[in-house]
Amino acid sequence: MEGDIAEMGKFIGAGLATIGLGGAGIGVGHVAGNFLAGALRNPSAAPGQMATLFVGIAFAEALGIFSFLIALLLMFAV
Amino acid sequence: MEGDIAEMGKFIGAGLATIGLGGAGIGVGHVAGNFLAGALRNPSAAPGQMATLFVGIAFAEALGIFSFLIALLLMFAV
């Protein structure tokens, strides 16, 4: 058995870092799903809440991007 | 026992990276599911929300594609 055990930790860590991407995916789905459910019940109000939709998606997506960043840092930087 | 332990870490990491794909799958399902629930209650409003449906799917799917990218990078690039 050869190889660097710290190297192994980096790759397993990068894989684990996708848990954050998955959670952010669930969150984004919840924001967009509830917007669509509401917009189809009351279409005339949808344009006025478009900005809030993107605020909600952006905050949830940001947490996924941070996880992606951790995965990239683990693979290429540390 | 032989083999490179860093190699092992890559393969376990690639497997773990599907957690992100799973979460994105739940998110995409939530977006499309809520669209369908709303569109069947008020079919006349559905075409007007089609664009938002694809925006929501795209943002959730993107997080899954990022996870897939991490899995491919772990298997073939690092």
Added chain:
Amino acid sequence: MEGDIAEMGKFIGAGLATIGLGGAGIGVGHVAGNFLAGALRNPSAAPGQMATLFVGIAFAEALGIFSFLIALLLMFAV
């Protein structure tokens, strides 16, 4: 104790890759479940949303197929 530890990593990784299949399964279930809930409340609108149903299923299923691909790659390609 003999055997290749990288080989072991491939098999554990392939098993872990089904997490993505599981998440996609939840997503597909959410899409089809909400379609059925809506279609039974308003059956006359169901044919018009059939295309969206398959779009939603396809996007969620794709994330599961990507996970399946990762499992196959880990078992037979890398």
Added chain:
Amino acid sequence: MEGDIAEMGKFIGAGLATIGLGGAGIGVGHVAGNFLAGALRNPSAAPGQMATLFVGIAFAEALGIFSFLIALLLMFAV
């Protein structure tokens, strides 16, 4: 300590592969559960949605079958 460590990885991987079966089970349950909730509210519409019910179950079940296939491959083929 004797035994082949790659052999060990196969068996752990096959066990982990049931996570996909579990997720697909949640998905199938969601499809059939929502069908029943709707069919009991509006029984006259149920026969017309029977085909969609089986389409939804089939797509979610397929993801579980793929996981089952990975488990079988890990145990008997690789």
Added chain:
Amino acid sequence: MEGDIAEMGKFIGAGLATIGLGGAGIGVGHVAGNFLAGALRNPSAAPGQMATLFVGIAFAEALGIFSFLIALLLMFAV
């Protein structure tokens, strides 16, 4: 096999720290999703609840940022 086992622990720990990011993503999605569902049902009340929306997002996001901080500390500071 060479390498520092404490180093390995840091990298696996940094990957695990994204579980917090994922959970925060689900939380942010729940806050923004329920705001949108309510705002589309009663649009005239939405501006008055905007502050509460950002309070809710901020508290959930903060927990994700703390997890991100732990991941960064594990990779670069300890």
